[in-house]
Amino acid sequence: MANVFDVLKERGFIAQCTDEEGVRELLGKERVTFYIGFDPTADSLHVGHFLGLMAMSHMQRAGHRPVCLVGGGTGTVGDPSGRTDMRKMLTDEDIEHNCNCFKEQIARFIDFSDDKALMVNNGEWLRKLNYIDLLREVGAHFTVNRMLAAEAYRSRWEKGLTFLEFNYMIMQAYDFMELVHRCGCKLQMGGDDQWSNIIAGVELIRRKEAKSAYGLTFTLLTKSDGQKMGKTAGGALWLDAEKTPPYDFYQYWRNIDDADVEKCLALLTFLPMDEVRRLGALKDAAINEAKKVLAYEVTKLVHGEEAAKEARAGAEAMFGGGTAAADIPTFTLSAEEMGTKLVDFLAKHDVFASKSEGRRLIAQGGVTLNDAKVKDADYCLQEQDFSDGTALVKKGKKKHYRLRKD
Known part of the structure; x- marks a missing residue:
């Protein structure tokens, strides 16, 4: 079986890695426990999260063990990464509800049977922390000037960064260290906007635990013009069928720009790369066949085969030039x-x-x-x-x- 690091790299997932050769060697010689965090900022995951779920699924298929962390603790603060203003403060009830929604959705993509994966909530440990103990045991390993150099903080410096948000990096680093203790986690993965937070965890573990830990980020899901993918006239592209119906979801991928087809096929489907490259090389009107394949495959993964078939049939009836379309x-x-x-x-x-x-x-x-x-x-x-x-x-x-x- 090919090393999953090579699979992720060929498909275009990997953006940055703390030690590329070290991670590749680790993934090739043992079953690695790794984690990805999902903060409960809404009651549904969106298509940006789906990229992380795909990376996690590739890792699990290669025999590694995912830890899916929902942010019942970090969600009380809110990640400032990629934000120009402070996130809306959520109530404890909202956070608990959103975490439960995330757990249900994640279970559609990751196999949790027989210890093949773990689901954890960082509220279990972060909400119990003594503030003075945290400052002494963890805060001593962070320098303010190093933290302010992180893009998430630097970009907010002029508009204002609250002390609440300033603690987020420390909380995420603590998560990584806690998962080292709880389940032998060795690798944290996340979107490329999480690079500074991930490095903080790797360095905290090295300094405080004298252990090796690794970080890997995957590319953000963007269009060829650099804009974030997943925005529609109706808002975000959600994975919840009640918020974004399967037909709408299908049509989004059916309508993407020609230049984005091959990248999306590689990142968001399990089609073999030879087929991805063949479809991505189609030109002019023929590229529409590749878009139909993309729309069907992604909708099938998110909403199931039956929903994908119904969405495809609905699109053909409406846009395919048949009797329904003619009227x-x-x-x-x-x-x-x-x-x-x-x-x-x-x-x-x-x-x-x-x-x-x-x-x-x-x-x-x-x-x-x-x-x-x-x-x-x-x-x-x-x-x-x-x-x-x-x-x-x-x-x-x-x-x-x-x-x-x-």
């Missing part, structure tokens, strides 16, 4: 109109009696674009909204309209 009123969007407000365009074509009616329906949740609920009455039509030059609008539950790009 839908169609409006053509000129090149000059690209970027116009959706509500303005639809009012122009009498979908709404007036712009104010359109805004009212959007506020009531009665308008969807490609089956993603439109939340912003000022939303402007974009190139990415059109699959094969086509977008679908629903007014209420029964009225469908097709927008065709000129």
